[in-house]
Amino acid sequence: MRIYLILLFFLSSFSFQRLLGKDLNLLTGAFKQENLKASLGDDKSWVPYPAYSDRLAWDKLMAPFKERIIKKGNEALNYQWQVVKATDYLEYERSGNRSIMEKPMNENCTALTNLLLAELAEGQGRFVDQILNGSWQLTEMATWSLSAHLGAFQSSKRSLPQERTKVVDLMAGDVGSLLSWVHYFFRDTFNTINPEISTRLKQQIQQRIIQPYLDRNDMWWQAFELKETQVVNNWNPWCNFNVLTALLLVEDDPDIQLAGIYKTMSSVDRFINYVKTDGACEEGPSYWGHAAGKLYDYLKILSLATKGKINIFDKPVIRDMGEYIAQSYIGGDKWVVNFADASAKGGGDPLLIYRYGQDVNSSEMMQFARYMENTGDKTANFKPSRDIFRAFEDLRCYPQLERVTAALPQNNAKWYPETQFIYLKKGPFFFAAKGGFNNESHNHNDVGSFILYEDQQPLFIDAGVGTYTKKTFSDDRYSIWTMQSAYHNVPMINGADQSFGKEYKAENVAFLPAQNRFQLDIGKAYPKSANVEHWNRSYTLVQNGLDIQDEFKITGPKQANIIHFLVAQEPKIGKGEIRLNNGHATLHFDAGQFTASYEVIPQDDSRLSQVWGKELYRIKLTAKSIKSAGKYTFTIRQEAIK
Incomplete structure (x- = not known):
């Protein structure tokens, strides 16, 4: 019944919007839930990365970076997992300081990312226990959300996690996505140690990410219940990408998976509808990777999971959103046009820009990506964060980028x-x-x-x-x-x-x-x-x-x-x-x-x-x-x- 009501809410909402004639609805206007259902497989064969046990494939994929990846993993072998204290959350209310709470959590996630990549690169089991420890520590936290974000989603309006309230924000989504990949690659390995590990990971991802996403329409970034003064920004594709990842990798109930994925499509439509059709990022270039870049990640993993059947990379607005990053580049010490909160320095991630350009068939983006790659140590452009999907995609595209001619946009x-x-x-x-x-x-x-x-x-x-x-x-x-x-x-x-x-x-x-x-x-x-x-x-x-x-x-x-x-x-x-x-x-x-x-x-x-x-x-x-x-x-x- 709950799934039926969720789908009914979306269908009625879409019909109303389309009657107004104001919105593009590029996803749900072109693809119905039956199209999605027919396109989704019942296994994980869509994942384009090798199985953990396929050592030859991982050796080939990680060749340019393998030594560095294993070195980072070695540095994390003795990492002491940090506890985020209650007073760390309260500090945001007391002084306005966010970093006291965010720093230890970011460092925990970085260590887990480095360990995960190192184990996939080496495949000898040396990093498994630390991956287990890091994953387990995250599941014991009261929330995966940031103190600065909790107040917007809790009835208490406070920065301390509220009992029986699950919040999906940027950090919670990133953690859920990261742990979904941990579960995907190491479920069988964990089961040989103790099946409770994989069971716990799955349950925590479902309870903290999937269920609240399905149950709630009031998280502002979903854009289902926006107030008049609210806007749709980079949170929308970023959070929806993370929820989609969890649904694809962890959720095994086909009805819940279908309802959840289609809900993400309807939510992302609202972001695309909000963005001007000229493709500019009003938040500026340093937010491009979290706005258009995360939209690209979302569309990419959706296309992969549906074997290319749900794909809107041919739409002009998607291409224009991508090319904005090249147009906004000034040069020199990576100076960029920076209105709003954006920094005046940046330029973007060359590997992300290249992949985006590849899928929207933009030679401008691909040539700009090569230009950016040539401005320093090429291998330094592989900078894995807790966004493990981007790390995997960087590994896949790196050899192709080397064959592109570098150039800046030529228009005046x-x-x-x-x-x-x-x-x-x-x-x-x-x-x-x-x-x-x-x-x-x-x-x-x-x-x-x-x-x-x-x-x-x-x-x-x-x-x-x-x-x-x-x-x-x-x-x-x-x-x-x-x-x-x-x-x-x-x-x-x-x-x-x-x-x-x-x-x-x-x-x-x-x-x-x-x-x-x-x-x-x-x-x-x-x-x-x-x-x-x-x-x-x-x-x-x-x-x-x-x-x-x-x-x-x-x-x-x-x-x-x-x-x-x-x-x-x-x-x-x-x-x-x-x-x-x-x-x-x-x-x-x-x-x-x-x-x-x-x-x-x-x-x-x-x-x-x-x-x-x-x-x-x-x-x-x-x-x-x-x-x-x-x-x-x-x-x-x-x-x-x-």
């Missing part, structure tokens, strides 16, 4: 019309700007902001985000400086910064390719107190720099406008000009209109200082007069260094 403009991102390249410059609205996933109040790089080095920047704490995803989020528009490359209008909310957005957004110009009205991104009727901003990228023009109208202004610019190196202020990057570029402004100053922003957060060093700098151009209407012009020009 990339326009994402729905997400409202623009990337332009001309001469030594890479320019990116955004429209959008102020309730995007991992949102910063940054409508109309831009970044500019010269010779693959940062000039005007987006700082990104610091280390996550309790405040980061709370009502106090916008008290953090990195989230505020005052620390992005946009104006403070009549004393007001931009506000948070979907209603605070760009209007009249347009890209004019013939002029190499991006223009928009950012006035609606500011609160009513700003009294701004419109603030039209345009960016034009020229051969030797960037032109910025602001035209505005304000009702009854009371405070002077301030134009902010965030830069990576200390500026040198002169009359009507500001020298940047040791004189490599100059920002020109009207000295009759503005007074120029700057402030130093110390970077005492390791997540930021690792990218930017000890300091960042905020330029403030303060208008000398208060006007109800006017125009401002700023030009940025490359300078010849003698």
Whole structure:
């Protein structure tokens, strides 16, 4: 009866959505549950990896990395499994610190991953007892979820695990997926030691992952019961991938397996429906691997399990989501376009990008993956984490990547019309700007902001985000400086910064390719107190720099406008000009209109200082007069260094 009600819920939900004509529903719109049932086998023959006992196959598969893998396993042979204490969970409430609880759990999972891979590589049984110990220790935990996540899914709203409440979050899903592969490869080996080991693993995965997923529709990332202010982000494909893995590898009741898999398909449809059809990742490149990348993992394992019969890799939006990672690459020290919470450095995992490109038939992605692989030690790109599926897939694709020619995307403009991102390249410059609205996933109040790089080095920047704490995803989020528009490359209008909310957005957004110009009205991104009727901003990228023009109208202004610019190196202020990057570029402004100053922003957060060093700098151009209407012009020009 429970399975019937679950399926009925989905079918009625899908029918309603499709009648609205708003959603793609690429999975459940094209494949019904009977298609899924007919495509699923009753065994694990779909798994494309060798059996544990097939030593020749594992030797061949792991050849490029075998020595390193076994070395990592040896280092974990004497690893002492850590206990995550109750006070570690409580610390999140007491101080907002997440890492006290997360660090020991992450280290336990890393050790288990290294042991699992080492035993598959060597096959002599040396690592089995430690794999058993690590797996057993995880099953004795009260929860596999993180303290920072529990409150969102428990009636207590607290960070300590709540009795009789099972939560599927990112960590719980990752642990369930990892243990599902442990169970798959070592079930027979464990049974020769004591059958209770495999039985316990299976029961724990079912009770902590499969059953709560089937029973609950209120976990926000499932996107079945979203509140008006909630968005669908990378949690959706990430968690659904983990649940799907557990269902495929552990669940042996065909009815439960069918209902669960189809439910994941309906949930993932909601993520694809939410993502703009232009394919841009509004969370930025450093989240691409957890958003589009996890969607790819989900679609890949679903395709494998159905022998390719349920497959949507031919859909343009799936390909566009993949190619976003190549388009967003700037170069130099792996600089990338980083709006929202994304880091300015990254570039993505070459092996993941290659596999994705292979399945969507994108030579751009495959060539970019080879380019990224060539930027350092090639074998260092194999970096197994607790996501063991990616490790196995990396091993399978590595020899193929070596046969691809390395190249970067050759286009000089990339326009994402729905997400409202623009990337332009001309001469030594890479320019990116955004429209959008102020309730995007991992949102910063940054409508109309831009970044500019010269010779693959940062000039005007987006700082990104610091280390996550309790405040980061709370009502106090916008008290953090990195989230505020005052620390992005946009104006403070009549004393007001931009506000948070979907209603605070760009209007009249347009890209004019013939002029190499991006223009928009950012006035609606500011609160009513700003009294701004419109603030039209345009960016034009020229051969030797960037032109910025602001035209505005304000009702009854009371405070002077301030134009902010965030830069990576200390500026040198002169009359009507500001020298940047040791004189490599100059920002020109009207000295009759503005007074120029700057402030130093110390970077005492390791997540930021690792990218930017000890300091960042905020330029403030303060208008000398208060006007109800006017125009401002700023030009940025490359300078010849003698």
